[in-house]
Amino acid sequence: MESLQNRREFLRGATLLASAFSSSNLFATSMGNELATYHKGHGAKPALDVARDEDYWSFVRQGYSASFSNILILNNGGVSPPPIVVQEAVENYHRLADQGPSYYMWRILDQGREPLRQKLAGLAGANAEEIAINRNATEALNTIIFGMELQRGDEVIGCHLDYPNMVHAWTQRSQREGIVYKQLAFDFPAEDDEAIVSAYREAITPRTKVIHVTHVINWVGQIMPVKKICQMAHERGIEVIVDGAHSFGLLDFKIPDLECDYFGTSLHKFLSAPVGTGMMWMKREHIGKIWPLVCDGEPKRSDIRKFETLGTRSFPLEQGIGEAINFHEGIGPKRKEERVRYLKDYWAKEALEHIPRVRLHTSLLAAYSCGICGVSMDGMDAPELDAALFTRYKIHTTAMVNDYVNCVRITPHVYTSLKDLDRLLEALHTIARS
Structure with missing residues (x-):
């Protein structure tokens, strides 16, 4: 039986903030060396050219057990299968935790959250003190939606094709508290940024406090001009919430570059992290004024961790996120x-x-x-x-x-x-x- 020291070394290697090609993760030992060799020889090759290199992507496919299924999965916008290294990492963490959950979960696995926060921050291009780890985009965005202090008559502008759970959240606030929730209707596909931005601009009144915009519309895949909407809104003193469930891990961007105030995403979509993992980001200056969705002992503190007081949850799933990031960065976001x-x-x-x-x-x-x-x-x-x-x-x-x-x-x-x-x-x- 391996010693406690060996277990700690295993966990330390699996959770330390490290590059995708370091020797301290499962991805590096399974596929990283081969991909690193390819990138070394083709580092200057444009991403568009790599996109058509079937030999390269044939190798990448070997990292997914889903590629061997008899069922052809073409609903990756719902939930994406995790790579094999992610599955193996989660299984390893589960085996460890199940030896004594009250010890290995809280005193060992839980110590991996801060390195993971750093790793997510690096991927998002954000400050780690603005990143909260949660279970999906619904939880992240509902935390923001229900945590904002809005008054009866305050207005929120959304879109008719925002994700249903976000529409329901705003509708519930409207029904309970009397805020005014307005939805814009677009004829998608739309290929005119100014027309989209103008629709939001024209809906603004002196009572408008928030614009809720979906980065990639889940129904049909429309990419919205988020940055332009945020710039327009900020000129008028309006905050912007961005639903990035279908953009994070797919589009090559950094969250602060969108110029939004709040951002929520599911990591089990295009990032291919374990099912039931998500992330919330918000500007540091907003943290103190947003109430946590689940109770916290100091709900008005300016610490992003107040949004993680979820009680007992799956620590193995959380730690599996790290291997998904390794896989993602090993390929290259662009x-x-x-x-x-x-x-x-x-x-x-x-x-x-x-x-x-x-x-x-x-x-x-x-x-x-x-x-x-x-x-x-x-x-x-x-x-x-x-x-x-x-x-x-x-x-x-x-x-x-x-x-x-x-x-x-x-x-x-x-x-x-x-x-x-x-x-x-x-x-x-x-x-x-x-």
């Missing part, structure tokens, strides 16, 4: 973004141009979309198309249906191959002819 966009364009352009009855609900311009794309077929509603793809071809997508949208959302990831997308295209061709 290479990853361009690869996923290339995969979306590969199938979407072919479907639009050569398959009858097909309609896209997402822009094909790089500034307005990346991995998520909505597709529909004349004569079928979205649930019918979604069901046909799965029952006939074992292709897992998701139907997106509300008063404004009726399409199937298709979202590849870095483990998706061109052969996989050819399978999707063949299925769409066959369904269109039937």
Whole structure:
């Protein structure tokens, strides 16, 4: 039986802030050396060129057990499978914790949160004292939404296609407290930044306190001009909350560059962290005035950790985030973004141009979309198309249906191959002819 010292050394190696190619993580010992060698020889190669290098991405795919599934997973915008090294890290932490949870969870694993906070801050380009680790974007953004001190009659501007849980949160505040919640309606895809920004600008009144904007619209993949909206709002003294659930870990950006006040995301989407992990960021000067969603002994303190008093939760899942960051940085954020966009364009352009009855609900311009794309077929509603793809071809997508949208959302990831997308295209061709 290994000694306590060996266990501590294992945990120290797994949680220390280190580069993706250091020798102190599972990613380095499994794939890091090979990727580092590739990057050394192709370091100056543009990300767009790497996006088309099938040999490189074939190697990356080997890091995902999902790539060996008989079911073709094309709903990575919902939850992305974690790489094998992330799965193994979580399993290792679980085995350790289960030997004595009250000791190994609280006195050993819990000590890894501060190094992890530093690692997330590095990825986000932010101060670690502005980063809180939680379970998903809903928890992060609901903490902000319900924690803001708003008065009856204060106004909040959102969008009709913001994520449902955020719409519900604002609606609940409206019903209980009398704040005014307004939703803008857009005709997506939209390819005019000024038109989008103007819609928010024109909705502002002297009572407007907050704008809530989704970075990447989950229904159809529209990328919103967040920075321009934030700049416009700040000129008028209005704070901005950004829902980054579908942008963080996919688009190559740093959170402070968006110029928002608050940001929440799920790490189990494109970052491929363990399912049930998320992150909240807010400007340091706002922390003291936001009430925590879950009680804290000092709820008005200016310490980001007040948003982490969640009681007992999964420490192994939290610590698995570190390996997901290693994997992400090992590939390179810009290479990853361009690869996923290339995969979306590969199938979407072919479907639009050569398959009858097909309609896209997402822009094909790089500034307005990346991995998520909505597709529909004349004569079928979205649930019918979604069901046909799965029952006939074992292709897992998701139907997106509300008063404004009726399409199937298709979202590849870095483990998706061109052969996989050819399978999707063949299925769409066959369904269109039937």
